[in-house]
Amino acid sequence: MRLTVQNLTIGYGARVVGSGISLVILPGEVLCLLGPNGAGKTTLFRTLLGLQPPLAGAIAIDGVPLEFLRPSDIAQRLAYVPQAHVTEFSYSVLDVVLMGRTARLRSFASPGSEDRRIALGKLKSLGIGDLAGEDYTQISGGQRQLVLIARALTQGTPFLVMDEPTASLDFGNQSMVLARIRELAAEGYGIVLSTHDPDHALLVATRVAIIAEGGLKVVGKAHDVVTAEALTALYRTEVQVEETPSGRRVCVPVWQRPDPAVRPPPGRRF
């Protein structure tokens, strides 16, 4: 199983958002896309999922070009985890997760007991089995994100595409979702995700791709790509990458004015 993106040009009509994008994603990998707002992460994702056609280049799953596949064929290979959102109607959590089975159903069928068993199993595996009967619109943002991940897992695909899975979550939920993502990669899922937080890339990514105006800038191992220079250029603010005593790397913005959390050295007044 491999997802290949070859020399892709993405955009809408005459407007090119990015070009020359090439990627390969293998099972067990977490590829993290870093880039500022408006750099084209969403456009790349939509193209990757077959929601909009590429302007040039090709996307293939195991050598089969995406444009030869019907929506239900794509949905059996690539699952999409959108940002946690609220649905218009108050579906139960189980209903939302069961919708992941749509591409696996025979024509004109509805999910049956086997589908229900799979859906409940995925909810349990993410530690939210007891939410099955809850109203999806009434649970917390972190729980909703996990429900959407459970839905993607019931699709039974080798690849997962996640759009900012940690956005708008509190610190605890971010950490929980990131931990699940690591576990899923360990189980053999190939995962592509986007994030605004370079620390998250350092935490979960096996590889990181930097996407900026015009296309993909760098792809490589997280430690090689997430550097002070690259982040400073990307976000147009000075950033340092520091190592913690435990050996982890963290990204820290550098300010001209002293950090309020750090006590000023004695003898100087402000």
Add this chain to the structure above:
Amino acid sequence: MRAARRLTGDDMGAVTSGEIVFMRVRLPRVAADILVGAALSGAGAAYQTLFRNPLVSPDILGVATGAGFGAVLGILLTLSVLGIEAFDFLGGLATVLLVYLISSSLRGHDRTLVLVLSGVVIGALAGACISLVKIMADPYDQLPAITFWLLGSLAGVKFSDLAVTAPLVLLGFVPLVLHRWPIGVLSLGDDEARSLGVDVGRLRATVIAAATLMTASVVAISGVIGWIGLMMPHIARMLVGPNFNRLLPASMLLGAAFLLIVDTLARSLARVETPVGILTAVLGAPFFLWLLSRGRRTWG
């Protein structure tokens, strides 16, 4: 057997006037109430799920008025029942397509507002076209027929009308039943539904055509009976939840029961028969305002 022959009019033997009233007047009307109520509510449930919007319905979207214009035009041209049905369907379909195109081209606005307002605008346009037809109609023969029909009434329904309408309703109903599960998935939005494997463009076209056929075919016999398609799916959603597998049958059962009750009231409340469309509007308008006032982000 005897009852069946009575229905078809073969057996004209000794019958009491009560029997005639029951067989020729009441029974077709009861059947029509059930058919029309179920069809409008089923179409309403489909539109609401498709447009991800609990405030739309055949009448709010202007479909009923558009279909009404088609039908009135059919009456003006003195077409057969089938011809009126055809005009009616085309009128309804043109309306819903126009509304959909307008609301989707006005991006960046409140989706609900744009959809409802587009429906109101196109519905008003269709209403103006109906007025134009009324002016052109023969004032002694066609105009009273058109006017009474537009008020929304099932008083004059005959079994021969139902024989044309029922199969058309069924033709719209079958695709909704077959696609019941993906229709629910469509309520998550286009991108998500497609990423879950739904062929969004094709399914949406199917649902619009099916729901519009159901609406238009009953409008041809009942006139424009408003509000049922808005209220019933909403109450059904409160009872069984938004899952379309349950929402569709629940809405249709409620719609059938509701119209049966309200039409019986319309017939017997006053000495002069009240067109049922007036009664449903009296009930529906406050219901709509109540929905608006709840102003929730999500709906039952």
